[in-house]
Amino acid sequence: MDMISDAAPMIERDLAVLWHPGSQMRDYRSFPPLEVVAAEGPRLFLADGRSILDAISSWWCKSLGHRHPHIVDAIRDQLDAFEHVILANTTNVPVVRLCERVLAAANGRPAADWGADAPPGVKPGHFNKVFLADNGSTAVEVALKMALQAQAQRGQPQRQSFIALQNAYHGETTGALSVTDCPLYSTPYRSMMFDVAFLTDLPYRTGPDDPRWLDCSDEWPAIEAQLNPLADTAAAVIYEPVLQGAGGLLLYSPDLLTRLHQWARAHDIYLIADEIAAGMGRLGHILAGHMADGRWQMADGKKTVKDDSIHPPSAISHRPSSLPDFACLSKGLTGGTLPLSCVLTTDAVYDLFDADYHDRRAFLHSNTYTGNALAVAAANAALDVYASEDILGLVQQRAADLTRRLADLAPGRPYIRNVRGCGFVAALDLRQPDGSRLPNRDRTGYRVYREAVARGALLRSLGDSLYLMPPLNTPDEDLDAMAAILADSLDAVLETGTA
């Protein structure tokens, strides 16, 4: 390789040294990576003077937009005290406070119990313990390992396998990849992965306005028939609650969670909720699993289906039967500012690990940056903002409008199929006139993405699915602009009516 001078164009210098994530690097030769120089709210500012809208929250994590001033200040303040200290053998007030607050929020307690002025101490609730890690995949690994070890330590060592859902995505480390059903990401690494039973025939729906949103009684018998043979050997069922992200931005009926919970309880099988994409307000709740309580609002913000009264998320009371044994959070946990993840679990699980040192029952997982103080400061500040700006309430009020923005694109564009949405996620698929998939080699979704960037929005496609997953506090006019750019990009690539 020739020497590259620092006067060379950035793209040359980039391609000389940097291997970008989730990319076929050759694509960058014809469509260079965007050179970001600043970011604010839902906008990225580029070196060439343009600004573009971050319609996908930078891989779904920027729940509060870029550089929220309250979070930036909190990180700066923490930097003045200490930035990172080993979390084994030490403690500090911010990390304990974060655990107390995350537990209160995940237990569905009112914002007064987890906002900036929340009193110190633990409130009663389903989840009682927090294990910290530094990214989503690692949180999934932690939960899988905890579930396996907990089963053995409660006298069920034969429970060694995992059940997951078709189209699941749980991350890129090998345990997380094993419970992932996305061959595109996992095929080359098959020999490193363990076998998992994937449940098929899931009750996919288009969102809260779907008449069968809260009912999967038709599909359940076929799912239960797949589960029953696994009842004596499974350690845990892992699932992304309601929203399956990287597997295709699919939505399934929250009723599946209720039924899965009942089945798992009856057979002493743990439940692991991967809330990494769906939690932290993306679906309008701190945990998407709260939607399985059957007390939540339809997209018009008025009706509830199983309960006559409206229960904003802050009023959802704790219902142990519908919450899992482990819940993994990341992404929006810090408002998407710094890497942090956590696994929440119960005292019942924790007590299985509590023993004399020589009994060898400890959970000995460790990562160097566990509990990084800057990330913890960011997460505490993010919770301040969730509470003070009523982010959950805002998502619930504006969710239906986000989906409507995509539904409005469908008339006159017959290639748009399966418009769906829930909370602050809305997606559509591009299909042939007969509904079949577009040829892979055409890379239609990718071409729409390129067109959208040229028109001012980072609208990274997922195969031939296009979607909006913007920061939860994105102003309406920016949401309108994202939808308009998507429409123009579709028209440019697919020439209306001819796809």
Ligand SMILES: Cc1ncc(COP(=O)(O)O)c(C=O)c1O
């Ligand atoms: C549902 C889900 N689980 C796990 C992960 C992995 O998280 P990370 O990329 O932080 O490892 C992701 C990432 O997109 C995700 O969407």
